[in-house]
Amino acid sequence: MSAPRSKLTEPAWVRWGLVAFVLGWVGLFLVLPLVAVFHGAFAKGWQVYLGLFDGSDNGRAARHAITLSLSVAGIAVALNTLFGVCAAWLLTRYRFAGRQLLLTLIDLPFAVSPVIAGLVFVLLFGLQGFCGEWMRDHELPKVIFALPGLVLATVFVTFPFVARELIPVMEAVGTEEEEAARVLGAGGWSIFWRVTLPNVKWGLIYGVILCSARALGEFGAVSVVSGHIRGQTNTLPLHIEILYNEYQFAASFACASLLSLVGLATLGVKELVAWRQRLAVARAASQADDPPPPPRQA
Amino acid sequence: MRIDIRSISKRFGSFTALDRVDLSIASGELVALLGPSGSGKTTLLRIIAGLEQADGGSLAFGDSDVTAADPRARGVGFVFQHYALFRHMTVAENVAFGLTVKPRDQRPSRADIRARALELLRLVQLDGFAHRFPHQLSGGQRQRVALARALAVEPRVLLLDEPFGALDAKVRVELRRWLRRLHDETGITSVFVTHDQEEALEVSDRVAVLNHGRLEQVGTPEQVYRHPASAFVHQFLGQVNVFHERGQDQAGADPARVALVRPHDVLVARAADPLCQIPAVVEAIAIAGPQVRLSVLPAGAKAAIEAHLTHDQYDQLALSRGDAVFIGYSRAKSYQASDLPTTVDYQI
Numbered sequence: 001m002s003a004p005r006s007k008l009t010e011p012a013w014v015r016w017g018l019v020a021f022v023l024g025w026v027g028l029f030l031v032l033p034l035v036a037v038f039h040g041a042f043a044k045g046w047q048v049y050l051g052l053f054d055g056s057d058n059g060r061a062a063r064h065a066i067t068l069s070l071s072v073a074g075i076a077v078a079l080n081t082l083f084g085v086c087a088a089w090l091l092t093r094y095r096f097a098g099r100q101l102l103l104t105l106i107d108l109p110f111a112v113s114p115v116i117a118g119l120v121f122v123l124l125f126g127l128q129g130f131c132g133e134w135m136r137d138h139e140l141p142k143v144i145f146a147l148p149g150l151v152l153a154t155v156f157v158t159f160p161f162v163a164r165e166l167i168p169v170m171e172a173v174g175t176e177e178e179e180a181a182r183v184l185g186a187g188g189w190s191i192f193w194r195v196t197l198p199n200v201k202w203g204l205i206y207g208v209i210l211c212s213a214r215a216l217g218e219f220g221a222v223s224v225v226s227g228h229i230r231g232q233t234n235t236l237p238l239h240i241e242i243l244y245n246e247y248q249f250a251a252s253f254a255c256a257s258l259l260s261l262v263g264l265a266t267l268g269v270k271e272l273v274a275w276r277q278r279l280a281v282a283r284a285a286s287q288a289d290d291p292p293p294p295p296r297q298a
Numbered sequence: 299m300r301i302d303i304r305s306i307s308k309r310f311g312s313f314t315a316l317d318r319v320d321l322s323i324a325s326g327e328l329v330a331l332l333g334p335s336g337s338g339k340t341t342l343l344r345i346i347a348g349l350e351q352a353d354g355g356s357l358a359f360g361d362s363d364v365t366a367a368d369p370r371a372r373g374v375g376f377v378f379q380h381y382a383l384f385r386h387m388t389v390a391e392n393v394a395f396g397l398t399v400k401p402r403d404q405r406p407s408r409a410d411i412r413a414r415a416l417e418l419l420r421l422v423q424l425d426g427f428a429h430r431f432p433h434q435l436s437g438g439q440r441q442r443v444a445l446a447r448a449l450a451v452e453p454r455v456l457l458l459d460e461p462f463g464a465l466d467a468k469v470r471v472e473l474r475r476w477l478r479r480l481h482d483e484t485g486i487t488s489v490f491v492t493h494d495q496e497e498a499l500e501v502s503d504r505v506a507v508l509n510h511g512r513l514e515q516v517g518t519p520e521q522v523y524r525h526p527a528s529a530f531v532h533q534f535l536g537q538v539n540v541f542h543e544r545g546q547d548q549a550g551a552d553p554a555r556v557a558l559v560r561p562h563d564v565l566v567a568r569a570a571d572p573l574c575q576i577p578a579v580v581e582a583i584a585i586a587g588p589q590v591r592l593s594v595l596p597a598g599a600k601a602a603i604e605a606h607l608t609h610d611q612y613d614q615l616a617l618s619r620g621d622a623v624f625i626g627y628s629r630a631k632s633y634q635a636s637d638l639p640t641t642v643d644y645q646i
C-alpha cells in the first residue's frame with residue numbers, strides 16, 4: 001500500500017490492532033460457534049448425519065419438526081406480509097389520531113420478551129384462559145399445544161419486520177404517482193398492483209426475508225405454547241433442545257446445522273437482493289449519464 | 299369544457315387555503331392561477347382535479363356538477379409539479395397507462411394503445427424515447443412525457459401544477475411557448491398554476507390572481523398588468539415604486555394615499571418640467587440588455603426609485619452617476635396606503 005497517507009490517518013499499529021481485534025472477536029463469537037455446530041453434526045461422518053433423518057423414530061421426528069417449522073413460518077410470514085403492507089399503507093398514506101401510537105405499538109414485539117408473548121396466548125386460549133373454555137364448548141379447534149398456537153406466537157414475534165421495512169420506503173416514494181394513476185382512471189387495486197407494489201418491491205422482499213429468518217428460528221414464544229409433543233408440536237428449534245437434553249448430541253447438532261444452513265442461506269439471499277438493488281441503481285445512474293439524442297426541432 | 303367554480307372554500311386545520319373563490323373558465327380557454335406560495339392556487343387546482351375535497355361551494359364541468367365526483371370520473375388530465383412519472387415503467391408504458399387501466403369493455407386493443415402512445419410521443423416531440431425510463435430523461439423531457447400521459451386519456455380539462463417550476467430558465471421559456479402552441483392546436487380547456495408573473499402573462503388567455511385564499515382579480519394579461527384591481531395585484535405583477543402623494547402640483551393631496559408606478563413609467567429629465575418636478579440624484583446606472591436601469595434617490599427620501607429607460611432616452615439625457623435630475627411619472631395608480639402589501643420594491 002503506497003497510497004499517500006494523510007496526517008489524519010491513525011498510525012499503522014492502531015489500524016492493524018483494530019483489524020485484528022475485530023476479526024478475532026468475530027471469529028470467536030460468530031465463526032467458531034458456527035464451525036462447532038457443523039463439526040458436531042458431522043463428527044461421525046456423512047452416513048450417520050444422513051441416518052439421523054431416515055425412517056427411524058428419531059428421523060421421523062426430525063423430519064416432522066422441519067415440516068412443522070416450515071409450515072408455521074410460511075403461514076406467519078404470509079400473515080405478517082399482509083398485515084405489514086396494510087399497516088405501512090395506512091401509516092404512510094393517512095394522517096389520523098393515534099397514528100403515532102400505532103407506530104410505537106408495531107415495535108412492541110421488539111421490546112417484549114418472546115416468552116411473555118407465549119404466556120399471553122396461553123392466558124388467552126389455554127383451558128384455564130379467558131376464551132379457552134368457551135372455545136372448547138363450541139368445539140373450536142385447539143389453539144394451545146397445537147398449530148394455531150405456534151402460528152400465533154410466531155406472528156407476534158415477527159410482527160414488526162415487514163411493516164418496519166416498508167414504512168420508510170413507502171414514505172420516500174410518496175403519493176404523487178398514486179395520485180397520478182388515480183386521475184388517469186386507475187382503481188384502488190390497479191394502483192396498488194401496478195404503481196405502489198413495483199415501487200416498494202425491494203423493501204417488501206427484504207422485509208419478508210428478515211421475517212422468515214426470525215420465524216424459522218423462533219424459540220421462546222413457541223416453546224411456551226407448544227407443549228413439546230414429539231412428532232406433533234415440536235418445531236425445529238424445540239426439537240434441537242429436546243435432543244440435546246436427551247444427550248443425543250449428534251442428532252441435536254445435525255438439526256442445528258440445518259437451521260444454521262437456513263440462516264446462512266437467508267443471509268445469502270438478503271445480500272443477493274441488496275446487490276440486485278445496487279446494480280439497478282448503478283445501471284440507472286450510468287444510463288442517465290448517456291446523452292440522450294437531441295430532440296427533433298419543431 | 300366550461301368550468302364553473304362557485305364559492306369554493308377549503309381549510310386545513312386553522313389555515314384557510316381558499317375563501318369563497320368564484321371563477322368561471324370558458325371552454326377552450328387557457329387560464330393561469332397566479333399567486334405567491336400559500337395563496338391557495340395549488341389547492342384550487344387539486345380541488346378541480348378531485349384530489350382534494352372542498353369544504354364548501356360547488357364545482358361544475360359544463361352542465362354536470364362534479365363537486366363530489368371521483369377523480370376517475372372527471373375526465374381530467376393532471377400534470378404534477380415533479381411530473382410523478384411511474385418510475386418503473388418505460389416512457390411508452392407511462393403514456394399508455396391511462397388507456398390500459400380502462401374497464402375491459404372500453405379498453406382499446408393492445409395495438410391501438412401502442413399506436414396512440416407513439417402518436418402522443420410524436421406530439422410532444424419524444425418519438426424515439428419510447429423505451430427509455432423516466433430517470434434517463436432530462437427535466438424538460440420528463441415534463442413532456444407527463445403531458446403526453448395526461449393527454450392520452452383525451453381529458454376534457456387539462457390541469458398543470460407549476461408545470462415549469464422545476465426546470466432551468468432557458469428550458470422554461472422554450473417549453474412555455476411550446477405549451478401555448480400545443481394548447482392552440484388541441485384547444486383543450488386548460489388551467490395552470492404558477493407563481494411566476496411573467497409566465498402567467500405570456501402563456502395564458504386570462505390570469506386569476508390569488509392571495510391568501512382569495513381571488514384578487516381575474517382578467518386578460520393586459521387587464522391585470524395595466525389595470526390592476528388592487529395594490530397587491532399591482533405589486534405582484536411586476537416591480538413597482540411607491541410615491542407618496544405629498545405634493546407635486548396636485549393641491550389637496552391625501553397623505554393616506556400612495557401611487558404605485560412601474561419602473562418603465564418613471565420619467566427622468568435634466569431640468570424641471572410640468573411632469574418631472576421631484577429633484578433627485580442618480581445613484582446607479584446598469585445597462586441591463588434592452589433597457590437601462592437607473593437608481594435615483596429623490597431629495598429627502600429614504601430609498602431609491604427604480605427607473606427603466608430605453609437606450610435612446612438614456613443617450614439623450616447623457617447621464618452619469620451623481621448627476622442631479624428631476625423625476626416624475628407618466629402612469630400611476632393610487633391606493634390607500636393601508637392596502638399596500640408589506641413588502642414594496644422602492645419607496646420614497
